[in-house]
Amino acid sequence: MKVHRVVQMVGLTNETGRLASDMYDLNNKEYYSKAEGKYIPISHMEFQHMVRAFVKQNDEDIRNDTQEGKIVDVIKAKDKIINSLQEQLEEKDQQWSTYSSMLARQRDMYKSIAQESTRLNGHYFTFSEVPQDEEGKEFIKNCKKYLNKESYTIRVRGQHLKKDLYGQGRAYHGANMEDSTHMRVYIDKKRGDE
Numbered sequence: 001m002k003v004h005r006v007v008q009m010v011g012l013t014n015e016t017g018r019l020a021s022d023m024y025d026l027n028n029k030e031y032y033s034k035a036e037g038k039y040i041p042i043s044h045m046e047f048q049h050m051v052r053a054f055v056k057q058n059d060e061d062i063r064n065d066t067q068e069g070k071i072v073d074v075i076k077a078k079d080k081i082i083n084s085l086q087e088q089l090e091e092k093d094q095q096w097s098t099y100s101s102m103l104a105r106q107r108d109m110y111k112s113i114a115q116e117s118t119r120l121n122g123h124y125f126t127f128s129e130v131p132q133d134e135e136g137k138e139f140i141k142n143c144k145k146y147l148n149k150e151s152y153t154i155r156v157r158g159q160h161l162k163k164d165l166y167g168q169g170r171a172y173h174g175a176n177m178e179d180s181t182h183m184r185v186y187i188d189k190k191r192g193d194e
Helices: 003-013 021-025 047-065 067-118 134-146
Strands: 030-033 038-041 127-131 152-161 180-189
Touching: 003 021, 003 047, 127 134, 127 152, 134 152, 134 180
Parallel strands: none
Antiparallel strands: 030 038, 127 180, 152 180
């Protein structure tokens, strides 16, 4: 039975013989029917269908207005934010991995350049075979005199044991100046607060 027929019948059984005026105006009120995919006047709905639609809409309103419905909405919103942050984190993690490997390659390159620039060919001494005579001693004296003492230090060590001292174990840790025929000169760069 359609709603407009139910309204007429209930109106006739009422003490006044009528219902409120808006009950007779249901022809101008519409309801969207998902089954039919269009709006239909409420007065043309089957009475049972109208009651079911009212109960369904009431349940949805209650679910949306209850604490439980609000919690579900909040959880969905938070999940969306968490997923977005997780995607951003994964993207940043990938960028950091690329950046880290690039830094490692640059570090290795600069380390290689630094090692190559400080690598010494040959020996660490600056002068060798300086004779232990007046000319050699004058040379050492002038080296010490004109050396940039702020940046460098000079060391003089003995070189080549005198022939008459061979076999006596005097050169086990290097030849002493008194036991040597020649000198070696080391000029070292000062480091830091020396």
